[in-house]
Amino acid sequence: MESKINLKINESSTDFVRRNSSLIKVVNRPPGVNFYVARWDQKKPGTATFDHGKNSFSIENILSITAVEDSLSSQEGLVKFNVNAAPAATDLIGHDEARKKFISVLLNIRKAGWNIFIDEGDPRLRGQAMLNFALSESSSSSLDADYEPTFAEWMSTRSNMLWQFYANRVYLTVSFSREPTLLDPQKPGAYLISFTIESENEHYRGYVTPNQRAKWKSVLPSQLQYLPGMREKKEDELRAKGIRIDETYQNPPLPNLNE
Numbered sequence: 737m738e739s740k741i742n743l744k745i746n747e748s749s750t751d752f753v754r755r756n757s758s759l760i761k762v763v764n765r766p767p768g769v770n771f772y773v774a775r776w777d778q779k780k781p782g783t784a785t786f787d788h789g790k791n792s793f794s795i796e797n798i799l800s801i802t803a804v805e806d807s808l809s810s811q812e813g814l815v816k817f818n819v820n821a822a823p824a825a826t827d828l829i830g831h832d833e834a835r836k837k838f839i840s841v842l843l844n845i846r847k848a849g850w851n852i853f854i855d856e857g858d859p860r861l862r863g864q865a866m867l868n869f870a871l872s873e874s875s876s877s878s879l880d881a882d883y884e885p886t887f888a889e890w891m892s893t894r895s896n897m898l899w900q901f902y903a904n905r906v907y908l909t910v911s912f913s914r915e916p917t918l919l920d921p922q923k924p925g926a927y928l929i930s931f932t933i934e935s936e937n938e939h940y941r942g943y944v945t946p947n948q949r950a951k952w953k954s955v956l957p958s959q960l961q962y963l964p965g966m967r968e969k970k971e972d973e974l975r976a977k978g979i980r981i982d983e984t985y986q987n988p989p990l991p992n993l994n995e
Contacts, residue, residue: 741774741801744787745906745935746813749805772803772814778822786817786933791903793848795841795931797822806938808950815938819931823912828924831914835890838912841929842881842899850901850908853988854878857963859970860985864889869974870897881910891921902988905936936991953993960990 741756749770753760759774759782776782782798804816823829823837846852854860855878861869863883870877871892878900885893895913902908908931915926934942937952943959944952971981 739776739780739782741782741784741798742787743784743801743803743817743819743933745815745817745933748813749803752803752814768807770805770807772805774801775799778825778827781822781825784819788904788906791849791906793845793850795819795821797825799928804938806949809937809941812935812937815935817931817933819933821929821931823927823929828918828926831891831921831925832887834912834914834925834927835885835887838927838929839884841910845901845908845910846881848903850903851988852878852881852985853900853902853907854985855900855963856960856987857966859967859974860982861974861979862982865974865979867893878909887921891919905991907934907936907939908932909934940991953991956990956993 741759744752749772753762753772756774761773761775763771763773765771774782776799778797778799781796782801784795784798784801786793786795798819798821800818800820802818803814804818805814806812809815823834823841829837855876858874858877859869862880866877866880867883867885867889870879871894875894875897878898879893881899881901895916896911899910900908901910911930913928913930918925940956941949941952944955948955975981
């Protein structure tokens with residue numbers, strides 16, 4: 737079985753399957769959504785390159801990849817990739833080594849030119865301030881990829897917290913999960929790193945309800961209009977506590993809703 741695969745957002749599913757015919761299994765479930773799945777054994781993991789021009793990057797020790805095509809947006813080709821990878825080619829890994837491996841993954845993404853993304857309704861925090869906010873108030877808020885947590889902070893960070901990015905109309909979310917029965921900091925643990933890569937359109941379709949996806953462009957403005965006020969309110973509360981707000985952060989441009 738081949739171990740290398742190239743991923744490209746908006747590539748046609750036909751071309752993707754043709755290039756990777758020895759790897760891909762097609763799953764049609766639920767109706768209207770096609771999943772193209774590749775799996776590897778941990779002893780012989782896969783590698784992938786996400787092909788995105790100057791923002792391309794590679795992922796190692798891959799265990800599975802799922803590419804998604806939606807019949808409601810079939811002209812867009814593949815709109816999402818879900819990638820699961822191990823931090824190393826072993827079942828168990830020291831917790832501090834896992835921390836360093838994960839930070840290296842984030843650093844490579846930043847070196848490839850990906851910008852940090854903060855959800856439009858969340859406060860514009862950086863570093864330890866964002867980590868503290870996510871741990872105490874909002875575990876779904878994106879953490880700062882430029883901040884290296886201490887070992888104690890790493891062990892306090894919960895599974896499936898998010899580091900989010902965007903580059904040239906594509907969005908990327910990175911997270912990790914750890915085996916909850918192997919949390920002794922002095923003994924090895926087990927980790928999985930997950931990558932979700934979405935087209936700009938697919939990212940913003942996530943702001944509307946499932947039954948609104950077919951008309952998401954007309955619905956999106958009303959869904960977004962409340963978010964700046966939410967951000968402003970929370971930032972005012974944090975400023976009053978002496979917490980610094982990153983005034984330089986700018987939201988990424990919205991998709992063209994007239995296309």
